[in-house]
Amino acid sequence: MLISDKIEAEFNRQIGNELGNSHQYYAIAAYFEKEALFGLAKIYTKQADEEREHAMKFVKFLLDAGATPKFPAVAAPRNDFSSAVDAAQVAYDSEVRTTEQIYALVDLALAEKNHIASNFLQWFVSEQLEEVASADTRLNVIRRAGPSVLMVEAYLAHQ
Numbered sequence: 001m002l003i004s005d006k007i008e009a010e011f012n013r014q015i016g017n018e019l020g021n022s023h024q025y026y027a028i029a030a031y032f033e034k035e036a037l038f039g040l041a042k043i044y045t046k047q048a049d050e051e052r053e054h055a056m057k058f059v060k061f062l063l064d065a066g067a068t069p070k071f072p073a074v075a076a077p078r079n080d081f082s083s084a085v086d087a088a089q090v091a092y093d094s095e096v097r098t099t100e101q102i103y104a105l106v107d108l109a110l111a112e113k114n115h116i117a118s119n120f121l122q123w124f125v126s127e128q129l130e131e132v133a134s135a136d137t138r139l140n141v142i143r144r145a146g147p148s149v150l151m152v153e154a155y156l157a158h159q
């Protein structure tokens with residue numbers, strides 16, 4: 001096995017975190033779908049799919065490293081949102097939290113001088129920059145639209 005038991009355990013935990021993010025994005029997408037904001041629903045569904053891919057990257061890495069993927073329980077997402085801003089804020093917060101989780105994993109890999117794990121995690125470090133930036137942009141656009149969230153749909157149609 002190319003990684004320690006500790007890294008194996010933490011990576012397995014991150015599988016649950018990424019799947020939790022996926023659940024959260026599907027819940028947000030469902031909220032927008034219910035609000036008939038289909039452009040936003042589509043964006044968050046795509047995000048949800050991407051989070052599943054993130055989880056599967058950890059699964060593949062564990063297998064490649066000779067470790068054992070163990071899928072943990074996935075936390076229930078928030079299903080009730082008071083507004084579009086609220087939903088976009090939940091998404092933004094979850095990306096900030098994920099960035100902290102990835103940093104902690106990098107810290108662990110570096111502490112153990114495990115360059116295979118640390119190199120694998122660099123993809124996630126770059127990804128988080130994009131994820132936080134796009135979540136921030138979406139939150140700002142939705143916030144600026146205020147009560148006329150429909151404007152956001154028109155904005156998205158021109159992107």
Ligand SMILES: [Fe+2]
Nearest residue numbers: 018021051054
């Ligand atoms: Fe992710």
Ligand SMILES: [Fe+2]
Nearest residue numbers: 021051095131
């Ligand atoms: Fe993400």
